[in-house]
Amino acid sequence: MPAMTSRDSMSELTALSGNDPYWNGMPGAARISRSGAGIDFEEFFDVSGRCLVSLRDGINCHSEHHVYRGEDLVKFHIRLRGTSTISLDDAPASEVGGPLFGAMIQPSGCAKVEMWNALEHQRWITLVLDREAFADVFASALDVFPVPLRNLASKGAAEPFQLRGELRGDFSSAAAAMLESKLCGSMRRLYFESKTLELLLNIANYFNATTGKSAKKQNLTLRDREKIRELHDLLKSDSLPNISIDSLSTELAINRDKLMKGFKQMYGQTITETALYFKMHRSRSLLNQGQSVTQVALETGYAYVSNFSTAYRRFFGVSPKKDC
16 A cells, blocks of 8 residues: 555545535545444544644444655544554554554654554544644643654654553543534534644643653652552552542551642542543443443442433543443
């Protein structure tokens, strides 16, 4: 298969503009629906010539194999569902599965090869910025980004870079809202541009929380880190009842302020955000196993199904009944 670039995609996008009802002929945007596969579409739009956004929600009828040529691009990927196998710059291929947040630099001359399996639900959004756009958009926050990204922005040599992290709730809710949007025409563009800016801000906040220098770092001892990891493991295994931060601090024998700030320093999210993240994804897993919405609500600690449904929709951007 011939290699494609983002500029090739933009050329195709321009040719396709006006052929679908979602954008009503607006230039620089198109939604390509595939018949016979239920909800299955790819969508592209350009934000002021600075950011190309690609959306996908559908089940592949056949396996797919794509090759993309590098152009000193930065790609931010919010994957809600699905897996693919990726190889960058002839490195060994590795499987990438959702939910996750990813970042990548694809230098000029560097090929990215990606393969999707047939009959798997793909649900994701990718934001693509070239070197100049990345430097401009994040000009006042570049010091919080990893060194390869800072080097790219400062017109240094681009080097292959990949980062894969846990998908935070602010990413998944914004991405799901875009994928579920029923707006058309100019209102769709306005909404999508606002959500893209929201995602870019979330990206800066993500790196600020994980690698940034603006917040005062906690001086964590080895014991402190072990206690914080213990709490994270408990949240992940869902073996904690709904207890307060004060109770957790007492139980783990660690200062409350150090526990809260140290947890965010190590994991990039607050304790509450992390607990919600694991609870919501456990809920989705139970729904996919065939449990009813009422059963899942009770099992995950919600006294009222309506409260569970509201929290689920706010997190995933879709109601639990539609998502199971």
